Ligand SMILES: C[C@@](CO)(OP(=O)(O)O)[C@H](O)COP(=O)(O)OP(=O)(O)OC[C@H]1O[C@@H](n2ccc(N)nc2=O)[C@H](O)[C@@H]1O
């Protein structure tokens with residue numbers, strides 16, 4: 345096999361996100377549930393005759409050397425060199441960017457995770473799922489989750505993952521039109537860092553008995569983001585008229601769950617023209633799994 349086309353890199357939503365403390369190195373300890381949804385970037389991989397790793401199209405504002413796709417590919421290339429004593433073939437990587445950058449839907453991390461899984465397959469590198477998760481973690485805390493590949497309850501900085509059940513629903517996601525820098529939210533004096541730890545069973549039993557769209561827990565980063573970025577507050581207020589609207593990750597995107605696609609469509613038809621908004625279905629498995637069997 346010399347190429348893999350149309351590899352999906354799905355978005356994630358943080359159904360809740362609690363900040364429970366801070367590590368000695370300044371990183372924050374979290375509890376969150378990661379949910380994949382069927383809105384995706386698309387990546388294309390073509391093996392080359394040499395050993396170069398190239399991104400074959402531009403992403404505005406992201407130079408090739410900083411792109412998480414290229415950085416992930418380099419990490420795996422170095423690992424293969426270490427294990428085999430020889431470099432794997434180079435790769436041309438094409439990316440169709442759909443997911444908003446700095447939106448809290450994990451686009452960059454998901455692109456990196458898809459790159460690690462696709463190249464592990466193309467290069468027949470033989471790394472286990474856990475080895476790929478460990479390799480990706482230093483590049484971004486959301487990367488292990490995408491490789492984990494199913495709805496996950498995460499602890500630590502996001503690397504300690506357990507599978508959980510979550511509702512099969514539709515989400516409406518509003519992009520408030522601002523990019524929120526994650527570091528700015530975590531370093532804010534307004535951030536609370538002392539939410540008590542919850543048990544995984546609290547979350548599972550909540551959704552097992554779900555009667556409506558009201559979610560479990562809260563997003564502790566939301567109070568900071570809405571204070572610093574008023575468009576995020578506006579989106580929470582607007583979508584909140586239809587259910588339990590909340591921000592994902594460090595923002596800026598705001599989402600709300602609906603039981604049916606028709607309900608999501610009805611809400612979308614009312615979205616103010618100035619905003620970008622879309623619907624997406626909850627996924628139980630990473631969509632690349634089928635391609636790599
Ligand atoms: C908040 C979450 C929730 O899923 O996702 P996003 O909203 O970015 O998608 C993640 O924890 C984002 O983790 P990650 O992707 O590694 O964050 P980065 O952008 O690399 O972090 C930028 C900076 O934020 C701070 N940071 C990040 C994560 C964390 N658990 N504690 C922190 O204090 C650190 O100062 C770090 O240098």
Ligand SMILES: Nc1ncnc2c1ncn2[C@@H]1O[C@H](COP(=O)(O)OP(=O)(O)O)[C@@H](O)[C@H]1O
Pocket residue numbers: 403405406410411412413443444445446447448449450451452453455456526593594595596
């Ligand atoms: N392939 C990539 N796609 C998107 N962003 C990338 C990529 N590689 C590096 N980045 C950088 O990572 C930052 C955060 O991107 P992203 O993961 O999309 O947002 P978030 O972490 O808020 O979900 C971007 O602003 C960009 O500078």
